[in-house]
Amino acid sequence: LYEYQDSTTSKVYLVGAGPGDPELLTLRAAKILAMADVVIYDRLVSAEILALANAEARFVYVGKQQGDQDRIQEEISKHLLHFAARYKTVVRLKGGDPMVFARGAEEWLLLRENGYDVEVIPGISSAVAGPTQAGIPLTLRGVAASFTVVAGHRQSIMETNWADLAKVDTIVVLMGVENRELIAESLIQQGRPLDQPVAFIERATTERRRVVTGTLEEMAKGRLQVESPAVLVIGEVVRMRQQLLDAPPARIREEIAVRQDLKV
Numbered sequence: 237l238y239e240y241q242d243s244t245t246s247k248v249y250l251v252g253a254g255p256g257d258p259e260l261l262t263l264r265a266a267k268i269l270a271m272a273d274v275v276i277y278d279r280l281v282s283a284e285i286l287a288l289a290n291a292e293a294r295f296v297y298v299g300k301q302q303g304d305q306d307r308i309q310e311e312i313s314k315h316l317l318h319f320a321a322r323y324k325t326v327v328r329l330k331g332g333d334p335m336v337f338a339r340g341a342e343e344w345l346l347l348r349e350n351g352y353d354v355e356v357i358p359g360i361s362s363a364v365a366g367p368t369q370a371g372i373p374l375t376l377r378g379v380a381a382s383f384t385v386v387a388g389h390r391q392s393i394m395e396t397n398w399a400d401l402a403k404v405d406t407i408v409v410l411m412g413v414e415n416r417e418l419i420a421e422s423l424i425q426q427g428r429p430l431d432q433p434v435a436f437i438e439r440a441t442t443e444r445r446r447v448v449t450g451t452l453e454e455m456a457k458g459r460l461q462v463e464s465p466a467v468l469v470i471g472e473v474v475r476m477r478q479q480l481l482d483a484p485p486a487r488i489r490e491e492i493a494v495r496q497d498l499k500v
């Protein structure tokens with residue numbers, strides 16, 4: 237099993253595992269997983285998705301823990317080169333999309349610089365899938381013409397230009413659970429309304445999905461209890477969720493109308 241291969245015949249697939257639900261994996265990702273010799277995967281990749289991979293494959297977990305991210309990434313780079321030199325079909329599997337807050341480009345470049353053939357397979361990012369599945373459109377005619385996706389971890393928060401960010405209609409924050417109060421305070425300071433709606437979508441697209449909604453003010457005051465991983469959405473579009481969920485389907489409305497002898 238552990239044969240050395242000529243590295244020029246190896247191919248590394250940089251694969252997006254999608255937001256969680258295995259049915260949201262792309263067909264291409266499922267096909268490549270089924271023929272993988274080794275699968276190097278991250279923390280947010282579910283067991284159901286790993287179950288779609290070749291059962292004979294070697295599975296290598298490189299989930300990033302808290303700590304020095306650069307040092308952790310160096311370790312991952314070593315793993316990648318180690319396995320690329322030894323296996324023919326190497327899958328580097330990352331949650332969501334491999335190029336959205338996932339260091340996909342860095343790994344791609346490293347592999348290219350070391351002479352490996354790389355194919356990237358996009359995945360559905362949690363940044364989009366989370367809000368969409370929760371009934372929150374990131375853009376909405378007349379309400380939100382733009383959205384931006386930012387990271388909410390400490391390093392990113394220190395580098396954020398809040399005045400610029402506050403101008404975007406819909407703000408999506410990944411990795412923002414821990415710093416949610418600071419994020420809300422900073423946006424309020426830049427003029428976002430206190431009653432602007434916010435939503436956290438925990439474990440989007442999985443069976444344990446939970447949506448927590450509130451206002452920027454409640455978020456700033458620490459009143460929203462949320463667990464990671466979650467996608468945070470800030471903006472007027474969050475109000476649409478209630479309408480989409482509450483609106484009775486047209487068919488039922490029609491039946492009611494007929495019964496009450498009303499015009500639809």
Ligand SMILES: C[S@@+](CC[C@H](N)C(=O)[O-])C[C@H]1O[C@@H](n2cnc3c(N)ncnc32)[C@H](O)[C@@H]1O
Nearest residue numbers: 332333336338361362410411439440465466467
């Ligand atoms: C390091 S980033 C990776 C993002 C990933 N590449 C993507 O496109 O979804 C990890 C963050 O993504 C978000 N995330 C990923 N999967 C999620 C899910 N199923 N539900 C909620 N948030 C998720 C969380 O904010 C989490 O802290």
